[in-house]
Structures are given as structure tokens and as C-alpha cells.
Amino acid sequence: MSEETQRPSDTETVSDAEPGPMAADQGAAEIADLKTKLARWQADFANLQRRAAQEVLAARQNADADFAKHMLGVLDHFDMALAVDPTKVDTRSMLEGVKITYDELKRVLSSRGIESYDPTGKSFDPHQHEAIMQEASDRHPPMTVTQTFQAGYKQGDRILRPAKVKVSK
Numbered sequence: 809m810s811e812e813t814q815r816p817s818d819t820e821t822v823s824d825a826e827p828g829p830m831a832a833d834q835g836a837a838e839i840a841d842l843k844t845k846l847a848r849w850q851a852d853f854a855n856l857q858r859r860a861a862q863e864v865l866a867a868r869q870n871a872d873a874d875f876a877k878h879m880l881g882v883l884d885h886f887d888m889a890l891a892v893d894p895t896k897v898d899t900r901s902m903l904e905g906v907k908i909t910y911d912e913l914k915r916v917l918s919s920r921g922i923e924s925y926d927p928t929g930k931s932f933d934p935h936q937h938e939a940i941m942q943e944a945s946d947r948h949p950p951m952t953v954t955q956t957f958q959a960g961y962k963q964g965d966r967i968l969r970p971a972k973v974k975v976s977k
Contacts, residue, residue: 878916885909917961924959927971936960938970945976952976 889905917923927937932951940957948954953973960971 875916875920878919882909882913882916885912920963922961922963922968924961925971926956926959927953927973928956929953932973932975936962936967936970937973937975939975940972941974942977943974948976950976 885905885908889902889909892902892905894902925936927933930953932939932953937953937960941955943954945952945954952975953971954976955974956971957974958972961968
């Protein structure tokens with residue numbers, strides 16, 4: 809072969825030639841740097857997930873503690889009622905005490921966005937009502953709640969407990 813066929817042509821670039829040891833070292837260093845960055849990002853992400861989980865747990869515990877703190881007032885009312893000597897109190901006073909306790913409990917639930925609902929007269933909705941009975945009715949259209957046995961409770965749009973109802977046929 810002649811010298812001309814063994815020499816690289818003028819159109820060939822340096823990158824077409826085989827990389828030398830310097831380029832290999834530079835590539836290995838870049839790979840090592842990228843691996844280090846990846847490991848740091850993975851550690852940062854794991855730390856972020858851990859902190860987020862801790863914050864969610866702390867928020868839940870704070871909410872539970874806040875709710876419990878408000879419920880202690882209701883518990884105090886029960887303690888006072890149970891400490892009364894039944895022979896020394898009339899029925900009317902006892903009923904007033906129960907009403908005060910009931911009102912306090914409703915206030916605490918309301919402060920948390922928990923409200924009762926009575927669906928009597930409304931159309932039956934299986935997502936909000938639990939049908940206990942069904943009866944024929946000339947006064948109500950079919951699938952109408954004719955009586956509520958137990959009020960339902962909701963928090964915003966979320967049903968905590970469906971209302972137990974009687975539905976017309």
C-alpha cells in the first residue's frame with residue numbers, strides 16, 4: 809500500500825480518529841461526576857420524601873390533638889353530670905345539663921365542618937342514605953325518603969355516616 813492510502817484524508821475530523829487516552833480519562837471523569845450528581849439527587853429526593861411524610865404525620869397529629877382538646881370540654885360536662893347525686897337533682901335540671909353537653913358537642917363538630925343532615929322529603933340517594941325500610945305511599949313519589957330514623961353526618965361533601973331512612977315504593 810502506498811503512503812497516500814494510509815494517511816487520513818483532509819476531510820476527516822479529529823473525532824473520526826480513535827480517541828486517545830486523554831479523551832477516555834475525560835469521559836470517565838464526566839461519567840463519575842454524573843454518577844455523583846445522580847446519587848446526590850437520589851439522596852435529596854429520599855430526604856424530601858421522608859420530610860414530607862414526617863410533615864403529614866405531624867399535621868395529622870396536630871389536627872387530632874386540636875380535636876381532642878375541643879372534645880375535653882364535652883368530657884368535662886359529662887364528668888360534672890356524673891358527679892351529681894341523682895337524689896338531689898330534679899329531672900328538668902338533668903335534662904338541661906344534657907342539652908348543654910349536646911350543644912357543646914354539636915359546636916365542636918361544627919367547628920370541624922361536621923354537620924348532620926335530615927333527608928326527609930328528598931329523593932333517595934344510595935351514596936347519602938341507607939334504606940332501612942320501604943313502604944308503599946300515595947303521598948310521595950317512588951324512591952322518596954319518607955322518614956329519617958338516624959341523621960346522617962357529612963364533612964363538606966364527604967359523607968361520614970349515611971342517614972338511615974324509610975323510602976317510598
